[in-house]
Amino acid sequence: MIFPTILGPLSLWLSIFTVSAAPVSPARPHLDVIVLDAGHGGKDAGAIGTNGYMEKQATLGIIRKLGNLIEKEMPGVKVVYTRKDDRFIELYRRGEIANQAKGKLFISVHCNSTPQKPSKATGFTTYILRPGKTDAAIHVAARENAVIKYEPDKTRYAHLSDVDFILTSMSRNQDVKFSEKFAALVQQELGKKISIADNGVSQAGFFVLVGASMPNVLIETGFISNPKEETLLKSESGQSNYARGILNAIKKYKAIYERS
Ligand SMILES: [Zn+2]
Numbered sequence: 001m002i003f004p005t006i007l008g009p010l011s012l013w014l015s016i017f018t019v020s021a022a023p024v025s026p027a028r029p030h031l032d033v034i035v036l037d038a039g040h041g042g043k044d045a046g047a048i049g050t051n052g053y054m055e056k057q058a059t060l061g062i063i064r065k066l067g068n069l070i071e072k073e074m075p076g077v078k079v080v081y082t083r084k085d086d087r088f089i090e091l092y093r094r095g096e097i098a099n100q101a102k103g104k105l106f107i108s109v110h111c112n113s114t115p116q117k118p119s120k121a122t123g124f125t126t127y128i129l130r131p132g133k134t135d136a137a138i139h140v141a142a143r144e145n146a147v148i149k150y151e152p153d154k155t156r157y158a159h160l161s162d163v164d165f166i167l168t169s170m171s172r173n174q175d176v177k178f179s180e181k182f183a184a185l186v187q188q189e190l191g192k193k194i195s196i197a198d199n200g201v202s203q204a205g206f207f208v209l210v211g212a213s214m215p216n217v218l219i220e221t222g223f224i225s226n227p228k229e230e231t232l233l234k235s236e237s238g239q240s241n242y243a244r245g246i247l248n249a250i251k252k253y254k255a256i257y258e259r260s
Pocket of ligand 1: 039040046047055110111144
């Protein structure tokens with residue numbers, strides 16, 4: 001009778017040990033919250049086309065259409081907007097909103113522009129956060145970052161340099177890989193819906209992306225300084241096509257993300 005009394009507690013301890021020593025399987029990633037960021041707003045019009053259409057209007061139109069499509073076609077995915085109307089939101093605050101909402105993907109939508117207007121510069125580009133490699137990319141980030149002139153406290157961005165963009169992307173290595181994947185899908189799917197030049201995926205130091213601690217991209221949808229692209233960005237059908245292209249990229253990305 002001695003064995004059962006010894007083995008009883010021993011097997012119990014073994015089973016406890018086995019349970020506690022078993023590797024904890026991490027929760028599978030779930031793309032349950034998407035943060036949509038319409039660039040500019042309020043006193044910050046962004047770039048303005050030769051016919052007077054404003055970047056802040058195009059970005060809000062595309063973002064709202066995209067949000068409606070996600071809510072309709074992707075049940076279980078929550079949409080969080082950094083702005084849903086014509087208001088000014090500081091760049092750092094956009095990242096805060098995304099982090100507080102526990103966003104799994106951050107999409108910032110903008111329009112490109114050239115200093116001289118009108119111009120024939122054309123195409124859409126999706127950017128990820130890393131130090132800019134080309135003059136064109138550095139110039140785009142400088143123009144987008146310049147909106148901090150409207151913010152009361154510009155010092156919060158004073159420390160941001162190429163080193164910070166490298167460190168941020170290194171510390172979020174997994175996020176950067178997903179950002180790259182999503183950026184490639186955005187270009188691929190926009191290309192099926194929008195018949196302007198595909199300028200590929202690029203990288204630069206966008207302040208708005210530094211703050212959002214999740215895979216993130218910034219889409220330059222087209223050149224508002226090009227009258228043809230201004231018309232496209234202004235039209236309901238153009239905005240719908242942008243929204244549909246980005247939605248299709250999100251659907252493909254979700255499958256990849258949740259398999260990882
Ligand atoms: Zn912009």
